Amino acid sequence: MSALADRVDAFLAHLTHERRVSAHTQAGYARDLARAADWLEERGIADWARVTTADLREFVAARHRAGLKPASLARLVSALRSFYVWQMREGLATRNPAVDVRAPKRAARLPETVDxxxxxxxxxxxxxxxxxxxxxxxxxxxxxxxxxxxxxxxxxxxxxxxxxxxxxxxxxxxxxxxxxxxxxxxxxxxxxxxxxxxxxxxxxxxxxxxxxxxxxxxxxxxxxxxxxxxxxxxxxxxxxxxxxxxxxxxxxxxxxxxxxxxxxxxxxxxxxxxxxxxxxxxxxxxxxxxxxxxxxxxxxxxxx
The missing domain is CATH 1.10.443.10 (Intergrase catalytic core)
Known part of the structure; x- marks a missing residue:
């Protein structure tokens, strides 16, 4: 298992035992961060502390091109931000490159009315x-x-x-x-x-x-x-x-x-x-x- 994946596993354990998030949220974060780790490894980045805002923007854009819906992209960005907040608290990172990453806006759904x-x-x-x-x-x-x-x-x-x-x-x-x-x-x-x-x-x-x-x-x-x-x-x-x-x-x-x-x-x-x-x-x-x-x-x- 890579160092990137090890760090993700430690974060997921934190979500389970300390923050006690729902199983649904944890499963979503696990999928998002695993894909992020794989994407970074393919580009030769083996340390979360080396990841830049530009890297994460490129990753989110790639997921968008792959067909990920706006709601899922918003969860992905949320997962990355939370992950880096935890890393900074644990002394594993000095900055949060996900802070300035934005997911595409969801299309506004017009409310249905009756004539x-x-x-x-x-x-x-x-x-x-x-x-x-x-x-x-x-x-x-x-x-x-x-x-x-x-x-x-x-x-x-x-x-x-x-x-x-x-x-x-x-x-x-x-x-x-x-x-x-x-x-x-x-x-x-x-x-x-x-x-x-x-x-x-x-x-x-x-x-x-x-x-x-x-x-x-x-x-x-x-x-x-x-x-x-x-x-x-x-x-x-x-x-x-x-x-x-x-x-x-x-x-x-x-x-x-x-x-x-x-x-x-x-x-x-x-x-x-x-x-x-x-x-x-x-x-x-x-x-x-x-x-x-x-x-x-x-x-x-x-x-x-």
Whole structure:
């Protein structure tokens, strides 16, 4: 076994016994560092301390050309950085050549949304029993307030103020925020609160409860939502996050107020919210291509 591989084995033992990382992470790091060691040996580099930033950039580029996906390349760079942090701590290296190595950025995935008219038809459907009354209230809340699934199932009765038209939700990082509730959602929630006592266990604080009388689970919400979509003929798969994406996108299409949408969604960083501006532009471009009399030439002529 080479000196390069010996050093990797010592690092992996550190991950197992001291940092106690998951088996999945360790396996990924082991593959990445073994490939790095083999690549360096092929180039006559037998000491990790001699490796330069240029060497590692060339290695990452080679893995990229070999078809490694951006997420895997990001893990590879992370493995190299962590490896050198450990070596420096152990006195085996004096610098970290991986610090300035960057993996190619992942392509941004535009969030999927539901068409406004399709959503209107779905939400205008009349619930037929108590469970559907609950489901309808949830659907209206997701689209009206843009809440996350965990935020919705975490709501207690005392967290909503229907007279004031708002709800207090606990978001990521235990950050609490108030979100407005539209009139349609208020009406649906009032209908649910009329029948909720027939389902809820004594002293249950949760706003949304299951047939067992306890707080509704996330998996139940997702399953019931898709059931509602199929039952009422929605042509796309429906899940809570798609309603949240639809809420944000439809707001931006109407107002273009990114800061307001950021606040409503509970995003700590506006960069997270900006993904919806890309989606909004895609929508506008589609409308332009369909409506403008000279749009057909847009891709045929150069930009001016």
């Amino acid at each position: 406004v008219d399709d959503l209107a038809a779905l939400l205008d459907a009349t619930p037929q029993d108590d469970l559907e009354i609950r489901d309808h209230a949830l659907l209206e809340l997701f689209y009206s307030a843009g809440v996350r699934l965990a935020e919705a199932v975490g709501l207690d009765i005392n967290d909503i103020d229907l007279a004031g038209g708002e709800a207090r939700v606990l978001g990521k990082g235990s950050r609490q925020r108030s979100v407005p509730i539209g009139s349609r959602a208020i009406a649906a929630l009032r209908n649910w609160l009329k029948v909720r006592p027939q389902m809820a266990s004594a002293n249950e604080a949760a706003l949304f409860v299951s047939q067992r009388g306890t707080r509704l689970s996330r998996s139940s919400v997702a399953a019931r939502m898709q059931r509602w979509a199929v039952q009422h003929g929605l042509p796309v798969h429906l899940h809570p996050h798609k309603l949240r994406h639809s809420f944000a996108t439809h707001l931006l299409e109407s107002s273009a107020d990114l800061r307001a949408v950021q606040e409503l969604l509970g995003h700590a960083n506006i960069g997270t919210t900006q993904i919806y501006t890309h989606l909004d532009f895609a929508h506008l471009a589609k409308v332009y291509d369909a409506a403008h009399p000279r749009a057909g030439q847009r891709s045929e002529t150069g930009e001016s």
